[in-house]
Amino acid sequence: MSVIMWVHVIFGTLAVLAGFMALVAPKGQAWHIRAGKLYVLTMLIMAAAGGLAALILPQAINVFAAGLTAYLVMTAWHAANKKQLGRGPFEIISCVFILTIAIFCLGI
Helix, strand or coil, rough: HHHHHHHHHHHHHHHHHHHHHHHHHCCCHHHHHHHHHHHHHHHHHHHHHHHHHHHHHHHHHHHHHHHHHHHHHHHHHHHHHHCCCCCCCCHHHHHHHHHHHHHHHHHC
């Protein structure tokens, strides 16, 4: 197994553990916040490693799956940390990003 796949597996496992910690910790407490931040970080690293592995092995659909994973994690993080309602640059960029992924996936 290559180093990239090891990174993908290890950070995926850490993401599951951090997600579990975030679920069982009382909302708003320090443990919940730390576990949530760790979850976001480990999921993004896991998605990046999976996307890179999919690029090396010609598996186009998995590259898009990595992009979808990163999109879902980032938009969830943004929604949890947003102080007020409204549409800003992040929402517009993320909408264009996911529409691009959807168009490419429909074309495969």
